[in-house]
Amino acid sequence: MTTEYSAKVQNPYEIAKKQLEIAADYLGLESGIRKVLMHPARELTVSFPVQMDDGSIEVYTGFRIQHNLARGPAKGGIRYHSQVSLDEVRALSMWMTWKCAVVNIPFGGAKGGVIVDPKKLSKRELEHLTRRYTTEISLLIGPETDIPAPDVNTNSQTMAWIMDTYSMHKGYSVTAVVTGKPLNIGGAEGRNEATARGCQYIIREATKLKGMDLAKSTVVVQGFGNAGAIVARLLSEDSATIVGVSDSQGGIYNPKGLDVRAVMSFKGEHGTVVGFPGAQVVSNEALLELPCDILIPAALENQLNGDNAKRVKAKIIAEAANGPTNPDADKVFFERGIMVLPDILANAGGVTVSYFEWVQDLQSFFWTEAETNNRLQQIMVRSFNDVLRLAELHKVDMRTAAYILAVGRVAEATKTRGIYP
Structure with missing residues (x-):
């Protein structure tokens, strides 16, 4: 995704909350569960220094937000852009929760971002920024807690730097900490497409x-x-x-x-x-x-x-x-x-194959691209039909139906687990 940000007519987090409310009304969700789903579970804002190629020091601000963990570890990309904002990352993390739920994979939603124009940085400066940002958010990420992936202006190389940095802190290789990695360090066939x-x-x-x-x-x-x-x-x-x-x-x-x-x-x-x-x-x-x-x-x-x-x-x-x-x-x-x-x-194919990559890393057992594509097709077709049935049942558009399906699954998981303590 390369198109630049246009001026935002509406706050993306407000849009995300409005979409949630529409689905919650159809589902008849009680107010307590609505409140739980409306708010991110964890928000981390970090400011960190990076030494530039000319020896100067710049300070960057980054975020990592986990929206919901009721159905499994948090999952979501990391974007680098000059107009990344806290509300944008909140919205994206919420959308990731619903995306994972609509295709019924066992993840919750998360998202991360750094306020930076990566086109103005050298590759060395980008690596330094990525490794320092990884260190700052290592409080949250991990193969059993929160698994990042590429997003706007990040790619497989970015994920390799994150994986290596996290592994250096642990003292051993942890390939399952990110998805969207290069194939030679635990990436999955078919992930790029x-x-x-x-x-x-x-x-x-x-x-x-x-x-x-x-x-x-x-x-x-x-x-x-x-x-x-x-x-x-x-x-x-x-x-x-x-x-x-x-x-x-x-x-x-x-x-x-x-x-x-x-x-x-x-x-x-x-x-x-x-x-x-x-x-x-x-x-x-x-x-x-x-x-x-x-x-x-x-x-x-x-x-x-x-x-x-x-x-x-x-x-x-x-x-x-x-x-x-x-x-x-x-x-x-x-x-x-x-x-x-x-x-x-x-666009849930990306997180679905990210799930496949995570599973393969945990097992150290890898599939062919044909196997990946076949399993992806089964999940996407099944999910389309699940959403279509709800759209026809409630006489609503496909987005509302997808939200009814996803929000319902997350709400049920939340109620089944109960409210701690």
């Missing part, structure tokens, strides 16, 4: 439900980072026509279709998709309103709102990003008959 592949599986089910032929469908992808670029490639392999893509510099559009692999090569050379031969330049905002059958927001939060939702032309919106649609837009899409495949379902 997992978010996109899970989204692909969900889109296949949705197009069948809507009576659409995926091979004849047109697709627009906002955000051409790891998730966006790979889902574009996977859908093109399903013979869908990718007509528009974008990154932080802007977007490109060709109604006749884009050669996704060529666009990926172009971005690798030039650092952006803008300027790709034979395509019109469009803004990220205009990209969302292009004619298409399937729209995939794969960038960041608050991209679709009550205003631009009226101009979206897609029949299906698949959220490869976290929180790209606010509640006002959800209402518009439901009224217009546009199916939104919510983030906690559509």
Whole structure:
């Protein structure tokens, strides 16, 4: 995910709480359980010094938040961005709780972040920052307590530094402390493509439900980072026509279709998709309103709102990003008959294969990529059908149904365990 943060129209934590309240009303949750689910279980804010290449010292602020631990250890990514905020991390940690619950894997939700523009740091400075941040949050993380993963502006190398730092403190290798690692130190086959592949599986089910032929469908992808670029490639392999893509510099559009692999090569050379031969330049905002059958927001939060939702032309919106649609837009899409495949379902492939990686690390027994993809497909298809049944039962949109399913599972676990002491 590479698209830059846009000005936030709504506080993401307020959105997350509003989404929880809607599901809680459908479930008839008592006020005490609502209060438990509304508040993060643990919040850690750290400020730490990093020595830069020129010998100067900078102080950075970072966060690690665990939202809920009722169903298992906390799980969630770490992002590096200049506009990371406490409320954003709170929202993301809550969304991770629901995401793990909707696909029924035994994790709670967590998230972390550091306020930094990583593009301004050298690789050595990034390593120093990562190792110091890891040391500061080592109070919370661990293979049985809280397992980080990559997110915005972090990757497998970042996870390797975290794993190594944590292991140095312990005195032995602890591969299961993070997921999304390189294969040679305990990573899982298929993890890099997992978010996109899970989204692909969900889109296949949705197009069948809507009576659409995926091979004849047109697709627009906002955000051409790891998730966006790979889902574009996977859908093109399903013979869908990718007509528009974008990154932080802007977007490109060709109604006749884009050669996704060529666009990926172009971005690798030039650092952006803008300027790709034979395509019109469009803004990220205009990209969302292009004619298409399937729209995939794969960038960041608050991209679709009550205003631009009226101009979206897609029949299906698949959220490869976290929180790209606010509640006002959800209402518009439901009224217009546009199916939104919510983030906690559509992009849950990443955390599902992270769970697979964690299990493999704990057992020191690894699967093939084919085994991983087969198990991922089973979980994604089952979860889609679980959500669809609730949507039809309650006559609600897929997001509300996904929240009813996820919040219900976490609430039941909380009630079963009881309130300590």
